[in-house]
Amino acid sequence: MTDNRNEKIISVIIDDFSWGEEIETAEGLTELGLYYRGRKNGEKSYECFDKAARLGGVDAVFYIAKIHYGCGRPDSMEVAYKCFRKTSEKGNSEATYYLGLMTCKGEGTEKNTALGMELLEEAAKKGSLSAMFKLGEFYHTGEYVDKDDELALFWTKKAVDKGSIGAMVILSEIYSHGDGVERNSEKALYWLRKSAKKRHETEYPLFGYSYYYGKVVRYNPELAAGWFELAAEKGSLNAIRMLGDIYRREDCIEKAIEYYELAAKKGDSLSMSELGTIYLEGDEVEQDFDVARKWFEMAAKDNDTVALYYLGGMYYFGNGVEEDTEKAEKLLRKASKLGSKATDELIEVLFGD
Secondary structure, eight states: OOSHHHHHHHHHHTTOGGGGGGOOSHHHHHHHHHHHHHTTOHHHHHHHHHHHHHTTOHHHHHHHHHHHHHHOOHHHHHHHHHHHHHHHHTTOHHHHHHHHHHHHHTSSSOOOHHHHHHHHHHHHHTTOHHHHHHHHHHHHHTSSSOOOHHHHHHHHHHHHHTTOHHHHHHHHHHHHHTSSSOOOHHHHHHHHHHHHTTSOGGGHHHHHHHHHHOSSSOOOHHHHHHHHHHHHHTTOHHHHHHHHHHHHHTTOHHHHHHHHHHHHHTTOHHHHHHHHHHHHHOSSSOOOHHHHHHHHHHHHTTTOHHHHHHHHHHHHHTSSSOOOHHHHHHHHHHHHHTTOHHHHHHHHHHHOO
């Protein structure tokens, strides 16, 4: 706001909400609505936006549209679409972005991917960062439109140039997979770390799991490791163990053992069990019952059911230890009490109950 009247009003309402009744301009009511929105007072916020919209406030119509869009109900989506269309016609590029997105998805209007992409491109050309990012994402993933690596790179770079954190993540994927460009691990990890600087550290492992399990995005061990390394630098034991899982999955057992041992020495019982399993089975390294037992015994002290299960089996069958069925049963029944279903089945086979 620029006029003194509105500046005075906003400064006073912080101490006296009743001032809102004296505001009679669309601009002032919109500002008051934003104030209430910041105070998490949705009812008051909507009331102010509604009054402003009735006085011709275009910005207020946009905020009303966002409120209805956030509700997600079909009737609210229809209202949102109409309001976005009205503000889009007045030159609001973000409103055009939402129109494009909703048209692609068929939210509040008939689904029309071609028209939706046209609206997104129109919004992007008018400066909408959200639209640039979404165009890059859609062309990168092939969602709602045919996959196009060239256009994905074009729009993603446009969004990155304007500071989009999400676009930096996509750019790291592009360089890691080599989508439309020469595969470049250095650039991939550069953009990964650059985006990480603008995120909270609690998000690092979430990205790591996404790339590791490959359900939302393509499986990518390089990017999964990149995110887990960032989390590991912040002291996450789970992240250190996951680095072991990644290298084990990629048949780099020496590197996997290195990370498992690092996590185990910091007290991670799951990593201890992984190490025990590796040396017990002997498929990836030379079988070593003594080393396996050492790690299982350490994990068993933390009531790790996997360790108790295997340790019980070792004592029952005499693998690397003197056969001791009494001790084996004690270990297995302890695992069973801790909820191990696999142990229940083994107890039934070995002891008949």
